[in-house]
Amino acid sequence: xxxxxxxxxxxxxxxxxxxxxxxxxxxxxxxxxxxxxxxxxxxxxxxxxxxxxxxxxxxxxxxxxxxxxxxxxxxxxxxxxxxxxxxxxxxxxxxxxxxxxxxxxxxxxxxxxxxxxxxxxxxxxxxxxxxxxxxxxxxxxxxxxxxxxxxxxxxxxxxxxxxxxxxxxxxxxxxxxxxxxxxxxxxxxxxxxxxxxxxxxxxxxxxxxxxxxxxxxxxxxxxxxxxxxxxxxxxxxxxxxxxxxxxxxxxx
Numbered sequence: 001x002x003x004x005x006x007x008x009x010x011x012x013x014x015x016x017x018x019x020x021x022x023x024x025x026x027x028x029x030x031x032x033x034x035x036x037x038x039x040x041x042x043x044x045x046x047x048x049x050x051x052x053x054x055x056x057x058x059x060x061x062x063x064x065x066x067x068x069x070x071x072x073x074x075x076x077x078x079x080x081x082x083x084x085x086x087x088x089x090x091x092x093x094x095x096x097x098x099x100x101x102x103x104x105x106x107x108x109x110x111x112x113x114x115x116x117x118x119x120x121x122x123x124x125x126x127x128x129x130x131x132x133x134x135x136x137x138x139x140x141x142x143x144x145x146x147x148x149x150x151x152x153x154x155x156x157x158x159x160x161x162x163x164x165x166x167x168x169x170x171x172x173x174x175x176x177x178x179x180x181x182x183x184x185x186x187x188x189x190x191x192x193x194x195x196x197x198x199x200x201x202x203x204x205x206x207x208x209x210x211x212x213x214x215x216x217x218x219x220x221x222x223x224x225x226x227x228x229x230x231x232x233x234x235x236x237x238x239x240x241x242x243x244x245x246x247x248x249x250x251x252x
Contacts, residue, residue: 002042002045002046003093003097003098003099004097004099005042006039006042006092006093006097007093007097007099007236009038009039009042009092010035010039010089010092010093010232013031013032013034013035013038014085014225014228014229014232015229016031017031017081017085017225017229018223018225018226018229020225021081021223021224021225021226022223022226025170025221025223026081027081027085027225029084032081032084032085032088035085035088035092036088036091036092039088039091039092042092043058043091043092046058057094057095058091058094061090061091061094061095061116061118062087062090062091062094064090064116064119065086065087065090065116065118065119066087066090068119068122069082069083069086069087069122070083078224079224081225082224082225082228085225085228086118086121086122086228087118089117089118089121089232090116090117090118093117093118094116094117094118095111095115095116095117096111096112096115096117096120096235096239097117097236098111099236106236106237107235107236107237107238107239107240108237108238108239109238109239109240109243109244110239111239112239112240112243113243114240114243117235120231120235120239120240120241120242120243121228121231121232121235122228122231123231123240123241123242124230124231124232124234124235124240124241124242125224125227125228125230125231125232126227126231127231127241127242127245128227128230128231128234128241129222129224129227132222133156133157134156136155136156136157136158136159137155137156139159140154140155140159140160141155143159143160144159144160147160147214147215148160151217154174154217157174157219158174158217158218158219158220159217159218160214160215160216160217161215161216161217161218162215163200163203163204163206163207163212163215163216164204164207166195166200166203166204166216166218167195167200170220170221170223171195171218171219171220171221172192172193172194172195172218172219172221173192173193173194173195173199173216173217173218173219174188174189174192174216174217174218174219175187175188175189175192175193175216175217176188176189176192176193177193177203179206179211183211183212184206184211184212186216192219195218203216
C-alpha cells in the first residue's frame with residue numbers, strides 16, 4: 001500500500017510539470033520542493049521501517065542519479081527541470097515499487113537487474129520519445145502526402161504549415177531561407193530559423209508576392225517532462241523497457 005501511495009503522491013506534480021512545460025517550457029523549482037516535501041513523509045517512514053540499509057541504499061541511488069543527470073545536463077542533453085525531477089524521484093522511490101492489485105503484481109515485467117527506479121524512468125522516457133517522430137510521420141502522410149513525400153526526412157521532425165497560420169511559439173522553422181532573383185530559396189539548417197515577429201512578417205510578405213506558395217516546414221519543441229511522466233507510469237505498470245527489449249533481442 002505504501003508503494004502505491006508514493007506513486008499517487010508523485011503523479012500530481014508530474015502532471016502539473018507537463019502542463020507548465022507545454023505552456024512556458026519551464027517548471028518552477030517550487031514544484032520540486034513541494035514534491036520532495038510530500039515525499040519526505042514516505043522517506044521517513046521507510047527509514048524508520050527499514051533502518052540503516054534503506055538509508056545507505058537511498059543515498060547511493062541519489063548519488064548515482066545525481067552524477068548521471070549532472071553529466072547529461074552539462075552536455076545539454078536535457079534541462080534543469082528534467083534533472084531535478086529524476087533526483088527527487090530517486091529519493092522518494094529509490095527502488096522499483098511492487099504494487100499488488102488483486103491477483104496482479106506490478107510492474108508486469110518484474111524488477112530489472114538494475115533496481116534503480118529513476119534510472120528506468122529516464123530510459124523509458126528516451127524510448128517513448130521515439131513515438132513522436134512516428135506520430136509526425138503518420139500525421140504528414142495523412143494530412144499532406146503530396147508535399148510531404150517531396151521531403152521524406154522532414155516528415156519525422158516537423159510538419160508543413162501555411163504561412164498565414166504561423167505565430168510565435170515553442171517551435172522553429174526547419175529551413176533557413178534567402179531571397180534570390182528566382183524567388184525565395186529554402187535550405188535545411190541544423191539550428192533552424194526562429195519564428196520571430198520579423199521572420200513571420202517577412203514570410204507573409206513573400207507569400208503575398210507569390211514567392212512562397214505551399215507553406216513552410218516547422219518543428220515543435222518537445223517538452224521532455226511529457227516523456228518523463230510517461231516513462232514514470234510505464235515503469236510503474238510495465239517495468240524497464242530497455243531491459244525488456246534487450247531480453248527480447250537476445251531471445252531472437
